[in-house]
Amino acid sequence: MAKSLGARLRVEPGGGPVDLSAYDPHGTPGGPKDKKHGLAEIERMRPRLAALQERLFAQSAVGGDRRRVLLVLQGMDTSGKGGTVKHVVSGLNPAGLRVRAFKAPTEEERRHDFLWRVRAALPRAGEIGVFDRSHYEDVLIVRVHDMVPRSVWSRRYAAINRFERSLADSGVTVLKVFLHISPEEQRARLLERLERPDKHWKFSPTDVAERERWPDYRTAYEVALRRCSTEAAPWYVVPADRKWYRNWAVSRLLLEHLERIDPAYPQPELDVAKYRARLLAT
Amino acid sequence: MAKSLGARLRVEPGGGPVDLSAYDPHGTPGGPKDKKHGLAEIERMRPRLAALQERLFAQSAVGGDRRRVLLVLQGMDTSGKGGTVKHVVSGLNPAGLRVRAFKAPTEEERRHDFLWRVRAALPRAGEIGVFDRSHYEDVLIVRVHDMVPRSVWSRRYAAINRFERSLADSGVTVLKVFLHISPEEQRARLLERLERPDKHWKFSPTDVAERERWPDYRTAYEVALRRCSTEAAPWYVVPADRKWYRNWAVSRLLLEHLERIDPAYPQPELDVAKYRARLLAT
Numbered sequence: 001m002a003k004s005l006g007a008r009l010r011v012e013p014g015g016g017p018v019d020l021s022a023y024d025p026h027g028t029p030g031g032p033k034d035k036k037h038g039l040a041e042i043e044r045m046r047p048r049l050a051a052l053q054e055r056l057f058a059q060s061a062v063g064g065d066r067r068r069v070l071l072v073l074q075g076m077d078t079s080g081k082g083g084t085v086k087h088v089v090s091g092l093n094p095a096g097l098r099v100r101a102f103k104a105p106t107e108e109e110r111r112h113d114f115l116w117r118v119r120a121a122l123p124r125a126g127e128i129g130v131f132d133r134s135h136y137e138d139v140l141i142v143r144v145h146d147m148v149p150r151s152v153w154s155r156r157y158a159a160i161n162r163f164e165r166s167l168a169d170s171g172v173t174v175l176k177v178f179l180h181i182s183p184e185e186q187r188a189r190l191l192e193r194l195e196r197p198d199k200h201w202k203f204s205p206t207d208v209a210e211r212e213r214w215p216d217y218r219t220a221y222e223v224a225l226r227r228c229s230t231e232a233a234p235w236y237v238v239p240a241d242r243k244w245y246r247n248w249a250v251s252r253l254l255l256e257h258l259e260r261i262d263p264a265y266p267q268p269e270l271d272v273a274k275y276r277a278r279l280l281a282t
Numbered sequence: 283m284a285k286s287l288g289a290r291l292r293v294e295p296g297g298g299p300v301d302l303s304a305y306d307p308h309g310t311p312g313g314p315k316d317k318k319h320g321l322a323e324i325e326r327m328r329p330r331l332a333a334l335q336e337r338l339f340a341q342s343a344v345g346g347d348r349r350r351v352l353l354v355l356q357g358m359d360t361s362g363k364g365g366t367v368k369h370v371v372s373g374l375n376p377a378g379l380r381v382r383a384f385k386a387p388t389e390e391e392r393r394h395d396f397l398w399r400v401r402a403a404l405p406r407a408g409e410i411g412v413f414d415r416s417h418y419e420d421v422l423i424v425r426v427h428d429m430v431p432r433s434v435w436s437r438r439y440a441a442i443n444r445f446e447r448s449l450a451d452s453g454v455t456v457l458k459v460f461l462h463i464s465p466e467e468q469r470a471r472l473l474e475r476l477e478r479p480d481k482h483w484k485f486s487p488t489d490v491a492e493r494e495r496w497p498d499y500r501t502a503y504e505v506a507l508r509r510c511s512t513e514a515a516p517w518y519v520v521p522a523d524r525k526w527y528r529n530w531a532v533s534r535l536l537l538e539h540l541e542r543i544d545p546a547y548p549q550p551e552l553d554v555a556k557y558r559a560r561l562l563a564t
Binding site for chain 2: 018058059061062063082085086090091092093094095097099101108130185187190191194195197200201202203205208209211212214265266267270272274275276278279280282
């Protein structure tokens with residue numbers, strides 16, 4: 001049997017230091033041979049994903065099954081978090097989706113523990129939740145800019161691992177994806193946002209300033225990937241310079257995780273003959 | 283210029299009593315000539331809807347525009363509220379969507395005013411919200427089953443009108459759609475749920491009991507449609523026996539309302555030359 005994509009892209013829990021320069025952002029590991037085949041495979045996966053989602057939803061709605069999925073998307077600006085939601089997640093039934101983008105915390109959120117707003121946004125039983133950014137920002141941008149003392153952020157890795165372990169224990173399949181782009185690709189995407197007036201709204205001057213901290217972010221990501229890739233909630237590194245591969249890989253990872261859950265339509269006790277007769281009488 | 287679909291399907295605010303028997307649930311008013319053309323038109327509307335949604339989202343994200351849309355779906359069991367979400371709303375970007383299905387209120391919800399849970403589920407600026415059932419249940423099932431005294435539910439029509447007026451004043455385009463099916467079509471759809479094991483989870487014995495109260499529900503709907511079709515938030519009656527027409531009509535109504543908002547990409551002040559130079563230097 002072919003190795004799963006998950007097994008290929010997973011950061012091994014308990015492994016040594018992560019060196020992102022060893023991962024090619026332009027690569028297509030395990031992927032179709034070219035864009036044309038990639039797009040065709042994405043289309044073929046859509047109905048399978050939708051069917052699995054419906055069964056996941058059904059088994060919680062009637063069977064009381066508590067399982068659900070949380071897809072966490074992280075990556076540098078322009079790495080394609082929003083694009084993945086738009087192109088991959090959009091194939092699913094919105095009734096069973098819970099998508100949340102995390103921005104700078106509000107006043108109220110700041111008064112709580114950093115995991116508070118994340119807990120409030122979790123998918124309910126039967127749902128697929130998607131986080132565009134997440135609690136990882138609290139060991140990424142927060143660490144790079146010293147927004148809290150080192151003594152605070154350094155304790156968060158363990159707190160995150162405990163939190164995600166509790167999620168897994170309560171039936172949440174946590175699928176964490178790091179969208180890995182190169183600085184060259186980021187430059188091209190930011191330039192495109194500058195050149196197209198219909199993309200100006202996506203351009204923020206702080207994107208350029210953040211880009212200048214690239215090595216600090218790389219280090220922060222490497223530490224988070226190493227310390228928080230656990231058996232309960234491993235990290236996956238998805239090369240994201242090619243959008244078609246990124247969309248293919250996230251679709252594929254989602255599919256593999258849903259297939260592992262293997263949700264089934266509940267078969268409630270139902271006296272079909274009785275209800276048919278009653279219906280035919282009205 | 284052709285009359286808009288909205289103008290055709292709208293329940294005239296301040297009009298006389300509504301008689302649902304005068305609306306043909308199998309009709310296709312203003313629609314394409316057949317299913318084939320209907321499905322083709324739905325596909326042609328998808329990219330237009332998605333483009334308008336993106337602009338709505340963009341103008342709130344950067345321009346601070348407060349406008350948003352709330353699509354309210356009501357109708358008898360099997361009328362296609364869930365199907366509309368699955369087939370129409372699924373074409374939109376999930377990042378800008380907020381879908382909520384209202385079930386029997388929880389203990390906590392019951393301790394609040396009936397509009398409390400509805401307020402909590404409203405779309406944020408720039409979003410498209412969708413309600414599968416809504417605060418109207420509080421003058422429908424609640425009225426039919428005498429769940430609260432008449433003196434309580436009878437005051438709710440005016441409360442709903444004030445609430446929806448305040449939504450409109452704060453930038454919410456409220457689009458209320460009644461999916462109108464015939465009792466014969468409902469029977470066929472319930473029988474199908476009984477006959478297909480993969481649809482058993484959607485069948486509830488209470489559906490049959492509720493069906494037996496059809497005339498009471500019709501009256502409750504007629505009153506709600508008459509009393510709560512206002513200039514600020516009119517009701518639209520969509521014949522829903524034909525699924526393709528239902529999907530076409532809701533897509534079309536959504537399109538007309540978004541076109542009336544006419545959202546535009548914000549054009550922030552941006553020193554393009556400066557940022558381009560800075561990007562090319564990194």
